[in-house]
Amino acid sequence: MGYRETAEEDDHETMSLRCEKPNPKTSPLPPSKRRTARWSDIWLKNTTPLKNMIFAMQLASPNPKSTHKTLIPNWANIDRTSVLSDEILLKILAKLPESQRKPSSVVCKRWLNLHGRLVRSIKILDWNFLQSGRLISRFPNLNQVDLLSGSLIPDQNSGISLSCRMLSVHTGSGFSPNQRVLESNLLPAEVVDRGLDGLASGCPNLRKLVVIGASELGLLSVAEECPTLQELELHKCSDNVLRGIAACENLQVLKLVANVDGLYSSVVSDIGLTILAQGCTRLVKLELWGCEGSYDGIKAIGQCCQMLEELTFCDHRMDGGWLAALPYCENLKTLRFQSCKRIDTVPGPDEYLSACPALERLHLEKCQLRDKKIVRALFMVCRAAKEIVFKNCWGLENDMFRLASTCRRVKLLSLEGCSVLTTEGLESVILAWKGLECLRVASCKNLKDKEISPALSTLFSTLKELQWRPDTKSLLPSRINGTTIGKKGSRFFRKTRDLKMLFDDQNPLLEFIHR
Incomplete structure (x- = not known):
């Protein structure tokens, strides 16, 4: 073929x-x-x-000697990103790290405007920036706005800055401790309300707001225009102001600051707490700073806010007997006390102090624990807690700490800055906690290494986590701390070794570490 x-x-x-x-x-x-x-x-x-x-x-191949002409003249000198749409360029800019977004915004006006559309959180320092409308035009997609610093009128002629953990303000030389510094340096409520009205209409997707000095009308406009508002921090609030936030049906995190010594003063009583409880039924986290109230206000919160999981009291002014209302918060998991001069004045009889059924964590920071009856009532209400934290608390001596033995389910104990507590008081409590897994000790100068008993050493060997830094002279951190002694306990405490031999010397822990 x-x-x-x-x-x-x-x-x-x-x-x-x-x-x-x-x-x-x-x-x-x-x-x-x-x-x-x-x-x-x-x-x-x-x-x-x-x-x-x-x-x-040969006809199809380009000729390198011939001049290549395009439909767009001077193509090499033209910004090629101009042919990209705003949506595509926004996706490109969104991929940049945060450290490179701000420098890229100064490339041109278009990139500056697009960068503003990517910003979601902002802190206002000048109220005129909000009142003039430049905030909304510059950043149209905001969902977190902090107006606290912008609501203050600073003294431009003063170089004295008064700072606290929430804010700082310039004040004159005539300042006195009895003076309310921010009472005269705050913007009028009418000005704040107008700013909130413009902010709510321009940012309907607002999720978090921090404001001070607002009235009921300003908060009502935010509640109506921003249905997605979930977190609110309200300073210098009162019972009447709480009528406005009662319309925020989707509010989940709320921080109320009524009174701050030396800065400003307002009153939140049982009336405001009841209004709040009936309006904001989806609260998950609530912080009460300098608020007044009593058994009735806390009871209303527990009955209406059934999703509440975290409750914080800071420098509260509650009336006596309010602790007995905490069991109404059936889903409460975390209870915090910060800077409280007293937990309760008259806790009432023991038969009215039932336990919070779902409580898991009890945190006390910078609190005065000097009344044995009040501390005992607190531990009775929190006897189901699995995590107890003491940080820089005054009056936590051995007798006070022994009251914590009421809590039988503790798995984590953290002690920091408890200088009165001794090794004997610590041992008497933690040996009774059979389920203890984690122990953290820091800056407790009366906890001595040489006072550790054999039973306490055996307990240390079974812990999953041990952090022992009672003072700078302690020898345990440099050798054992951070080594997860619970997993390596067999290397240090062997069953064939008689533990009593380790404590014959005057400093038994030192001899044990050298071995």
């Missing part, structure tokens, strides 16, 4: 291969000795199609 290449006359760029049987009459060789045609013979026999193909390829 053989192949023959034919070329069409009217189309030189088309080749066709067709099969043709050899003619035995014209062939000089017999059929048995005829050789089959090869591709090389067919290809070199007629080179016309090959020449046509090479010519067509």
Whole structure:
């Protein structure tokens, strides 16, 4: 069988291969000795199609010597990002790290505007920036706004700065401890309300807001225009102001600051707490700073806010007997006390002090624990807690700490800055906690290494986490701390070793560490 290449006359760029049987009459060789045609013979026999193909390829290839002209003149000098849409360029800028977004915003005005659309959180320092409308035009997609510093009128001629953990303000030289510094340095409530009205209409997707000195009308406008508001921090609030936030149906995190010594003063009583409880039924976290109230206000919160999981009291002014209302918070998991001069004045009889059923964590920081009856009532209400934290608490001596033995489910204990507590008082309580897994001790100068008993050492060997830094002279941190002694206890405390031999010396822990 053989192949023959034919070329069409009217189309030189088309080749066709067709099969043709050899003619035995014209062939000089017999059929048995005829050789089959090869591709090389067919290809070199007629080179016309090959020449046509090479010519067509030369026409299609660009000429490097010719000038390449485009539809857009001066293409090399034009910003090529201008042909990208805002949506595409926004996605590109959103991929940049936070450290590179701000420098990229000064490239051009377009990038500056696009950068503003990416900003979600802002802290206002100048109220005119909000009141003039520049805030909304510059940052149209905000969902977190802090107006606290911008609501203050600073003394421009004063170089004295008064700071606290929440804010700082410039004050004059005539400041006295009995003076309410921010009472005269706050913007009028009407000005704050107008700013809130403009902010709510321009940022309907607002999720977090920090404000001071607002009235009921300003908060009502925020509640109506911002249905997605979930977190609110309200300073210098009162019972009447709480009527405005009662309309925030989706509010989940709320911080109320009523009274701050030396800065400003306002009153939140049982009336305001009841209004709050009936309006904000979806609260998960509530912080009460300098608020007044009593048993009725806390009871209303517990009955209405059934999703409440975290409750914080800071420098509260509650009336006596309010502790007995905490069990109404059936889903409460975390209870915190900060800077409280007293937990309760008259806790009431023991039969009214039932335990919070779901409580897991009890945290006390910078609190005065000097009344044994009040501390006992607190531990009775929190006897289901699994985590207890004491940080810089005054009056936590051995007798006070022994009252914590009421809590039988403790798995984590943290002590920091408890300088009165001794090793004996610590041992008497934690040995009774059979489920203790974690112990953290820091800056407790009366906890001595040489006073650790064999029973306490055995307990240390079973803990999953041990942090022991009672003072700078302690020898335990440099050798054992951070080594997860619970997992390596067999290396240090072997069953075949008599533990009593480790404590014959005057400093038994030192001898144990050297071994």
